[in-house]
Every structure is written in structure tokens, then in C-alpha cells.
Amino acid sequence: MKNNKTLTIVAIALVVIVLIGVVAIVLKMQMDKPAKSLEPTIDDVLEASVDVEEITTNLSDKKFVRLTLKIQTTSKDAAEELGKRDFQTKNIVIKELSELSSKNLEGKDGKLKFESAIKTQLNELMRDGEITEVSITSCIIS
Incomplete structure (x- = not known):
């Protein structure tokens, strides 16, 4: 039982770490995009x-x-x-x-x-x- 509880906590921690990594990558990619020019055509x-x-x-x-x-x-x-x-x-x-x-x-x-x-x-x-x-x-x- 204790082993099951520990496994669940480790799985949740891994999912949270992966989600934080994905969010960080997406934010980095958005920041690297050149801003749309406000100059008129x-x-x-x-x-x-x-x-x-x-x-x-x-x-x-x-x-x-x-x-x-x-x-x-x-x-x-x-x-x-x-x-x-x-x-x-x-x-x-x-x-x-x-x-x-x-x-x-x-x-x-x-x-x-x-x-x-x-x-x-x-x-x-x-x-x-x-x-x-x-x-x-x-x-x-x-």
C-alpha cells in the first residue's frame, strides 16, 4: 500500500515537471518570434x-x-x-x-x-x- 502511494506521488511529480517543461518551451518559442511590425504597408x-x-x-x-x-x-x-x-x-x-x-x-x-x-x-x-x-x-x- 505504501509502495502504491509513493508510486502515485512520483507519477504526479513527473507529470507536473513535464507540464512545466512544455509550458517553458512554448513560452520561449513565443518570445523568440519576431514581433509583428507596426509599420504601415x-x-x-x-x-x-x-x-x-x-x-x-x-x-x-x-x-x-x-x-x-x-x-x-x-x-x-x-x-x-x-x-x-x-x-x-x-x-x-x-x-x-x-x-x-x-x-x-x-x-x-x-x-x-x-x-x-x-x-x-x-x-x-x-x-x-x-x-x-x-x-x-x-x-x-x-
Whole structure:
């Protein structure tokens, strides 16, 4: 009888140890899986983006610039709002460019500063979401 009781306790202990091992292995496998990316797909990006048609305007040094932009927002609703604010967007871009010389727009740093300034000013207008990125898609200075 005592032998039977000991055998039952040993069997239960083995089952518990095996279950703990299985749970540990499953948890380890779950932790090793790469987390699903929260980055939007390219289709999501395009759906939440607005193209600004070509703008030609004078720079402060009497040269002129011709450029187009793609502006990425946080959502489709934000993109719709930005589309309705097209005239305000163009106004902000033209005013910002009128303060710059061709030297200010040269190189990567100049373009990044311009994009950042446009993003900041547009975000002040937005009510449904915000601007996440402004990209110059075409730029000719002459």
C-alpha cells in the first residue's frame, strides 16, 4: 500500500515537471518570434498620402524653383482633410520658398530643413490627424 502511494506521488511529480517543461518551451518559442511590425504597408502609406501638384515660384535670390511634394499623414481621414486644405498647403510652401535662396535648398540638409518647416506649419492647421512626412518628389532650381 505504501509502495502504491509513493508510486502515485512520483507519477504526479513527473507529470507536473513535464507540464512545466512544455509550458517553458512554448513560452520561449513565443518570445523568440519576431514581433509583428507596426509599420504601415506601402498601400496604407499611399492611401494616407497627398500629392501636391507642381509649384513654381521665386526664391529670395531672384532665382526660381519648380517642385512637387508628397505629404504623408497618419490616416485616410487626415489625407482627405489635407486634400481640402490644398490652397493652404500651396500658400505655406510658396511663403516658405520665398524666404529661401537657392543656396538654402542645395544638398540634403537644405531640403530636409525645408521639408521639416512645411511639416511643422501644416501640422498647426490639421484637425483630423497629423503630417508624418513631407517628401520632395521633384525639384528644379534655375
